[in-house]
Amino acid sequence: MNILKDFLLQLTLIVIPIFIYFTFITERVKSDKNKNVIMSILWGISILLCMSFPVSYGENARLDLRFIPLLFGTLYLGYFPGVFLSALIIFFRLYFGISLGFYNTVFVLLLSLPVIFYFQKSFARSKKDKRVKIAVGLSFYYCLLGLTFFGVLNGFSFDHMSVQIIHLIFVVVVTWLFIILSEMIREIQVLRIEVQNSEKFRVVSELTSVFAHEIRNPMQVTRGFLQLLNDPDLPSKKKEYIQISIEELDRANEIIDDFLLFSKPDINNNKKVNVGYQLERVINIIQSYSLNHNVEIKTDILYNCWIYANPQKLNQSLINILKNAVESMPDGGIVWITCTTADDGYIKINIKDQGIGMTNKQIDRLGTPFYSLKEKGTGLGMMISFQIIRSFKGKIIVNSEKGTGTEFIIFLPQESQTERTAI
Template identity: 60%
Template structure:
């Protein structure tokens, strides 16, 4: 049908202008007022083009999809834009000639615009699905209003009614398409802004770490030197073990500084075959004192046939951070289960399960983000570095948690075959 071709032409014109706005203006425009002026101008141009290329049903009835830019402009830009676009429609229709169509346009605008303006504030505050529903309801209302006034002014005929029904269905589909498209574009822009913000935060971390790394390392190296001097042969084996753990922890702190300096860049480390159970026993000894002081018991189940390619120091750093978080999630004490076992899919599973406060799905999704932490004095850097270490080992992490029940970190690392 020729009417459908005309509607598709109008749709193409609107689509070009909408994409022009979102591609060339939204990202470049710095001020909100400038964006509104540009969007209003493009909406007005869309209306003029739709009315210029309208479809003629007969000698006295013509239809177009001006409702689409009018409705979207009112809902997304504001009430002033809606009134401005309504004025453009009336003035241009007046320019085309005073007839029954002109009066139909005025009556339809006067009947529909109050509803548009009323729902505009609700639309702005609503979420994606609610916005789409409001836009669809208002588009149907506008079309039915225009159809009603047309029937009152001109009477009804079967051919005109058929075209008007096609017109209504076409507009509803187009409004749904454009509203969904705009909402998706807004979500993408918001995510891009969040990514840019996080990238800026990571850059700040890198700058601050570079500034303070030298000053932090100096006292650490001095402390390490004195610990080595204290490690005399006459000391008991227990004290020698404590000194060794202290030196290892200083070395781990120095490695954390290196990780922060290299965060976001490819990390080249020399991996070697290591036995996971042995490393877990080492980590358990390091964290045991901290666990006991927090009234936390660590229960372990280790399978000895668990070999992986990894850097022992970095693997221990990641596991200690996760265990420390598990201990701190149990302010009243409890039990942590630390296990490792080979899986049939060629991976080694390391599990850290606690009886802590648990997390929501939203909190789990944000873990590893810079500056995101569930602790009042936390920075989130420990978890960020830990997850990156696991990713660099070609591993993955699965987190299962329930509020007030506990959390389980399941770490999967490729097994040496």
């Protein structure tokens, strides 16, 4: 029973590098060279631990699973890690003193390591099933050599040979299990990477096609009116056609600007900003636009609302939301805007309209690329607004019902709260 417990401890010492590799290293370390160095060190630590806590039986008789880290390190990492791990085994074994066990270790390594090197390239090129066969075959060969040399050096007694046979069976079975586990995890990772890449290509393809469609519409309209301008029988319509063409070109330019702003990396130009003052500026900017749509803006703004943000981006986000609120009321109405301090260290901005409202499904899609409820909308403006608020460590909550209006609740951390978070 003690021998079995010792073997299970050895098993645990081998599992740790595999767990660390697939949990931390594969995602965070990009360079293959760095991965090999880290894994060589991890397998080396596993070897040292296996040799430090061996299965002891008889007089000065010791067994461990050092070969499995050596095998995995050589087959997966290559020749130099294999040489490094082999030298580590020899020098650490020498630390325990020169004995028959030391000679047995050296002889077995000298005869098994060239064979492992021989099959290493074949292993690297092979698929899962053949890799399993190579690894199991090499582990059987190594243990058989060890059993043979041990018998020659120590004699073929039943007690000692039975433990050696148990060791052989255990190493072969563990190698088989671990190689299958490693290959399965590798297949899952490859599949996940392929899915991620295919999803990226799908998103890029979708964005490209929709973006091209959105640009093509105003271009085709402009082209059609420019053709009509060549007609000498329509002098009275020329100004109207020119105005429509300019408007369509401006719309195409807005689409391009929104798309570029979305893809542009964020540059942190944040500073202390009074949200109440910025709201007042935004309302003044959009006032004439709202009057043209027969929309009244009512406010209740607390002016001592300080945050840490980029004022231009904050204004852009608020303008997009306010503009959507105004446009959601084709027959006119009221937009209520409030700005207060919340109890949890946030500034709370409410923008509520009497517009057409949205369903829950439409709310869930709000802020996604090229999703808009407006006939000529692209959805990029709202998406950028969401992105800006998130960049300020804030959040947006949208409440809406079809036919009753929509409420945007924006939470932005106060300046003091932001400083504490940064610290």
